Amino acid sequence: MIRVYRDKEDKGRILALIEKMGIEEDIGDLDEVIKNSSHLLLYEESGIKGFSYGSIYMNDGESIAQVSVYVEPNSRLKGIGSALYREMEELIYEAEPDFLCTYMRVESENPIGFAKKMGLKKWWGSPELVYRGGSFPETDLEFVKYEDKFFDQFVKVVQDSYYELHEMNDIKPYLASEDSVKKYKLHKKSNVYLVLENDQIVSSVTIGEGEIENLMVAPSYQGKGYGRKSLQFGMNKMLGEGCEEIYICFVEGNEGAERLYTSLGFKPLHNTQVYRKFLKGGS
Secondary structure (H helix, E strand, C coil): CEEECCHHHHHHHHHHHHHHHCCHHHHCCHHHHHHHCCEEEEEECCCEEEEEEEEEEEECCEEEEEEEEEECHHHCCCCHHHHHHHHHHHHHHCCCCCEEEEEEECCCCCHHHHHHHHCCEEEEEEEEEEECCCCCCCCCCCCEECCHHHHHHHHHHHHHHHHHHHHHHCCCCCCCCHHHHHHHHCCCHHHEEEEEECCEEEEEEEECCCEEEEEEECHHHCCCCHHHHHHHHHHHHHHHCCCCCEEEECCCCCHHHHHHHHHCCCEEEEEEEEEEEECCCCC
């Protein structure tokens, strides 16, 4: 039976299911999921066998519904995931989003079969890699921390570096706005390091908590080793702070990034595939 989530009654049971399935990293803070979801559904049959949640957000003038579905391993291939998805789609449809999307880990799910059955088509993919090794020799480049005086330049490098890849995968906005750069690339400016030449940005690397959050090289300087040295600098910073594992993601189609990461010892960890379905007659 599919029913609506009831906070006082269900929260502990959902947390137990999340722990049992080992998806704590995927879910994150359950309180935030509950707060930001427009709908949260449970499939109950002698206990909770699965759950689904959906939210709607705006991106570059498009209304996008994001749906997540989880079913405990012993209850999969019994139609529970499909039932949860269809029920959620009906609820989401009432808000008239431009399209619906869902993220699926290919190592734990069969996204192709499920997506085809639900009428979803592949949108884009994001492999995640992990590094578990030692530090690198210090580079001959000088790195300085980002300052707001470089903001206009930084935005231009983001736009020049990502436009083609985003257009190829239809990830909007193709041309990053100042607001999106502030939100996604400069959300913690103290972790952004730059290489400069005559006060012009050559490359940039952003470190997070055990993660390389952003790496980019101005197009006119690409192919000259700046990306490799910038990545090594960022990795050394985190290794020096005690990180034993370093994670990095990239969008499928960025073959140069994939070659660089694997050449430095990154190994495949997860592969997230994103599928979508237009609900307003889009293509």
